[in-house]
Amino acid sequence: MNILVTGGAGFIGSHLTDTLVAEGHNVTVVDNLSTGNRDYVNGEATFCQADIRDGAAMDAVFDQGHFQIVFHEAAQTLVPYSIEHPLEDADLNIIGLLNILERCRRYGVEKILFSSSAAVYGDNLNVPIKEEEPLKPASFYGLTKVTAERYIQLYHDIFGLSYAILRYSNVYGERQGSHGEGGVVYIFSKALAKGKGLTIYGDGDQSRDFVYVKDVVRANIAAMAQTVEPGIYNISTKIETTVNALKEILFYFSNAAVAVRYEAARSGDIYRSALDNRKAVEKLKWRPVTKLMPGLLSTYNYFAEEELH
Numbered sequence: 001m002n003i004l005v006t007g008g009a010g011f012i013g014s015h016l017t018d019t020l021v022a023e024g025h026n027v028t029v030v031d032n033l034s035t036g037n038r039d040y041v042n043g044e045a046t047f048c049q050a051d052i053r054d055g056a057a058m059d060a061v062f063d064q065g066h067f068q069i070v071f072h073e074a075a076q077t078l079v080p081y082s083i084e085h086p087l088e089d090a091d092l093n094i095i096g097l098l099n100i101l102e103r104c105r106r107y108g109v110e111k112i113l114f115s116s117s118a119a120v121y122g123d124n125l126n127v128p129i130k131e132e133e134p135l136k137p138a139s140f141y142g143l144t145k146v147t148a149e150r151y152i153q154l155y156h157d158i159f160g161l162s163y164a165i166l167r168y169s170n171v172y173g174e175r176q177g178s179h180g181e182g183g184v185v186y187i188f189s190k191a192l193a194k195g196k197g198l199t200i201y202g203d204g205d206q207s208r209d210f211v212y213v214k215d216v217v218r219a220n221i222a223a224m225a226q227t228v229e230p231g232i233y234n235i236s237t238k239i240e241t242t243v244n245a246l247k248e249i250l251f252y253f254s255n256a257a258v259a260v261r262y263e264a265a266r267s268g269d270i271y272r273s274a275l276d277n278r279k280a281v282e283k284l285k286w287r288p289v290t291k292l293m294p295g296l297l298s299t300y301n302y303f304a305e306e307e308l309h
Helices: 011-022 055-065 079-084 086-106 140-159 183-193 213-223 243-254 278-283 292-307
Strands: 002-006 026-031 046-049 069-072 111-117 162-168 170-172 198-201 210-212 231-235 260-263
Touching: 002 011, 002 055, 011 026, 011 213, 026 055, 046 055, 055 086, 069 086, 079 086, 079 140, 086 111, 086 140, 111 140, 140 162, 162 213, 170 183, 170 213, 170 292, 183 198, 183 243, 183 292, 198 243, 210 213, 210 292, 213 231, 231 278, 243 292
Parallel strands: 002 026, 002 069, 026 046, 069 111, 111 162, 162 231, 170 210, 198 260
Antiparallel strands: none
16 A cells, blocks of 8 residues: 655654555655654655645645555654643644645545554543543643544544544654653663663652553554544553663663662653553454563663664
8 A cells, every 4th residue: 555654754653664664565754854863764665854734745745645544653742842832832733733634635545543642641540541531631742632633533524534543652662762752761771871870750650651662563553454443542551660660670671870860740741651452452453562571671772782883
């Protein structure tokens, strides 16, 4: 199939592109490289450096691509940035999405797959959180994801555009950057590889549901199938891991003893997070297969190796 991956030079998008190319699809990647890395783009994919907010550029991409499927991974993903810069956050995450949705409608795309987030639930202590729980985002980033989901659902209801919305928990893995919800794994790994101290915001007992990037890619591939009805799916492990526990695991892998500084919790950060993935297991026939320890070891080794070059 002809497939578009927005944000395909980024962390998740580049892994997704690799898998789609390996499965024989014709893949086009759109990325403005503001946070993405051109070197991550698969050599067999068509690359277009453009901003999803640029209507003329998107018309050209869709006109040439004849896409059946669009994976929309491009986004502003930093919670603190969204608090400080709500206009910029909304511009990329809402207006950028609308540019893509409009092209999907005009150019006859069959299905869009959207990367949403655990941030839509806010500080909900009913863990693990099911898809039916109330949406109460605690940050503008989370609010843009809620709004984006609603737009996608209405494009389906009004225009018949099929969709799958995947609410990621905290994704981690190779090629990760500091931006994104799993960024703490990257930040800690890079610091330990350099022998630098760690900063933890809050008491460190806040929990996250860390899901490995290649499991997330498999969920996207599963959701792409025509037999999958439009819907919203949590993509997660359903397991809580505290930041303090994450720190200790990475200490063990790095064999490093560095200073740890605790600072005040950041605005918009939630305290406990784990998502119930039973719907994805049942409907997508998907489940996470990578355990936390081997996933973190592979990720740490990747960043430690980077420090050697």
